[in-house]
Amino acid sequence: MSTIKINMVLFGIGNVGSTLINQAIASQEFFKETRNIELRFPVIANSTLAFFEKQGVKNQWEANFTQSAIPYQVADIIEYVHQHKLENLIFVDATASSQLIKYYTHFIENGFNIVTANKKANTLDFNFYQEIRTFLKVYDKTFLYETNVGAGLPVVQTVNDLYSSGEEITKIRGVFSGSLSYIFNQFSEQDRSFSEIVTDAENNGYTEPDSREDLSGNDVARKLLILAREVGETFEFTDIKITSLLVPELGPEIPKRDYLIGKKAFDKPFDSAKKAQKQNHVLRYIGELDLKNKTLEVKLVSVPQNTALGQLKGADNLIEIYTKSYGEIPIVIQGAGAGNKVTARGVLTDILKTAEKIKIKQAILA
Numbered sequence: 001m002s003t004i005k006i007n008m009v010l011f012g013i014g015n016v017g018s019t020l021i022n023q024a025i026a027s028q029e030f031f032k033e034t035r036n037i038e039l040r041f042p043v044i045a046n047s048t049l050a051f052f053e054k055q056g057v058k059n060q061w062e063a064n065f066t067q068s069a070i071p072y073q074v075a076d077i078i079e080y081v082h083q084h085k086l087e088n089l090i091f092v093d094a095t096a097s098s099q100l101i102k103y104y105t106h107f108i109e110n111g112f113n114i115v116t117a118n119k120k121a122n123t124l125d126f127n128f129y130q131e132i133r134t135f136l137k138v139y140d141k142t143f144l145y146e147t148n149v150g151a152g153l154p155v156v157q158t159v160n161d162l163y164s165s166g167e168e169i170t171k172i173r174g175v176f177s178g179s180l181s182y183i184f185n186q187f188s189e190q191d192r193s194f195s196e197i198v199t200d201a202e203n204n205g206y207t208e209p210d211s212r213e214d215l216s217g218n219d220v221a222r223k224l225l226i227l228a229r230e231v232g233e234t235f236e237f238t239d240i241k242i243t244s245l246l247v248p249e250l251g252p253e254i255p256k257r258d259y260l261i262g263k264k265a266f267d268k269p270f271d272s273a274k275k276a277q278k279q280n281h282v283l284r285y286i287g288e289l290d291l292k293n294k295t296l297e298v299k300l301v302s303v304p305q306n307t308a309l310g311q312l313k314g315a316d317n318l319i320e321i322y323t324k325s326y327g328e329i330p331i332v333i334q335g336a337g338a339g340n341k342v343t344a345r346g347v348l349t350d351i352l353k354t355a356e357k358i359k360i361k362q363a364i365l366a
Contacts, residue, residue: 003036004362006355007086009043009077009112012094013065016117019344020094021061024351037355042086043077044069047097052080074103078110087111088358090351093118094344108135113142113358115350117343122148123222126234142357144350149176149223150317150337152346156230158333159321163231167323171330173288174319175312176223178338179206179214180245180285182315187274188282188305194270195263206315206338210256215245217285217298224287224296231291240296245285277302284309308332315339 010017024039031037042053044061049069051061081089091107093100093116101121104114122129122145136143149155162169175181179201186197198215201207207214221240228235246252249265273283281302286309288297303310312318317337320330336342 003032003038004088004355004359005038005040006088006090006351006358007040007042007081008090008092008351009045009081009107010041010092010094011045011097011100012092012117013044013046014094015340016343016347017092017094018062019340020092020347023341023344023348025061027348031352035352035356037352037359039351039355042084043080045072045077047095050077074106078106081110088355089113090115090354092116092347092351093121094347096120104132105135108132108139108141108143111139111141113354114144115347115354116143116145117147117347119145119148119219119222119226121145122226122229123237126229126236129229140361142354144354145226146350147343147346148226150319150333150335151178151339152342152349153317153319153333153335153337155319155333156226158331159227159230162321162323162331167325169231169321169323170292171288171290171322172224172227172319173286173322175284175309175317176220176287176319176337177214177285178315178317178336179208179211180220181312181317181337182206184283184285185312185314187270193264194266198263198266210259212246212250212252212259216252217242217244220285220287220298221296224289224298228289228296233291233294235296240298243297243299245300273300273302280305282310284312308334 010021021041028039031039041061044051044065048071050072051065051069089112091112091114095118097118098120101118104121107114121132132143146154146156159169183197183201187194198211202211213219221237221242225235225237225240247265247269250259250262282305283300284303285300308320309318315336315338316334318332318334320332322330
């Protein structure tokens with residue numbers, strides 16, 4: 001069987017995007033030998049500049065981008081792809097951009113499949129969510145986003161497979177944030193203040209640059225909304241009840257500098273919450289989708305230490321999926337829910353799944 005060339009337009013060369021390129025390059029020969037797939041990056045872009053592959057350019061991709069990237073519009077990329085008659089196209093979104101998602105339908109109608117690590121497209125209003133899927137059907141394209149929930153963990157695929165098989169999912173709950181998992185795991189085990197542990201998480205790179213983005217609960221809420229829509233629900237973000245971990249003195253309207261030096265305001269309320277627990281209980285920040293009662297909630301809970309949630313370590317995610325067939329015993333998915341390497345590997349897995357679908361279509365048409 002001849003090798004099929006997959007052409008990817010990559011947006012985002014930060015931690016995840018750059019790691020993705022390097023992983024793809026490192027495994028290139030393996031993919032050719034085992035899958036007959038060659039992965040190519042003819043266009044690599046950040047928010048302002050794009051490198052367009054040129055004949056005879058043999059440097060490493062970082063050097064190519066630094067030396068030859070130019071300002072661009074999305075229309076320039078579409079034109080380049082058509083001009084060079086590139087086929088088997090995948091648009092890869094490794095950004096957190098709110099602007100880029102506006103072009104998803106445009107890419108689909110111009111022949112692209114989509115693989116994204118960006119949660120925004122799946123958490124905007126439901127009309128936009130449906131519009132993307134309508135375009136996918138019309139143009140017969142694939143849209144994969146496993147890393148939207150749990151980085152490299154197979155959460156979206158598992159939920160989708162259960163739902164598609166007719167299984168009745170009754171509840172999904174768990175720790176969806178690697179940063180908040182780390183914070184509360186440390187807080188439960190150590191005799192240290194909450195503010196110290198938050199600073200520790202920041203210094204270790206577990207949180208967003210402004211850790212209030214994690215502590216607000218919005219990121220957990222987005223992941224919960226994605227799973228709710230995966231099982232046919234039409235919830236909006238505003239339907240989610242979010243109990244933020246932020247205290248009034250440290251809200252999003254406070255300048256970041258004041259937040260960083262004022263974090264001790266966390267200590268008294270969280271110390272009180274820790275002391276108020278039953279014996280052998282620990283605090284966990286969870287998302288919960290109750291499909292019987294049609295509720296989505298993000299909240300701080302106290303759970304027995306000997307439960308699956310209570311035994312979490314490090315920055316692990318743990319998601320419990322309750323179904324009618326499995327009864328009171330949930331399907332449990334646990335593992336690293338954050339990190340550049342696992343997220344990039346998850347994106348790469350989605351790229352390879354999309355490539356396999358392209359191969360099957362070509363085999364049918366041959």
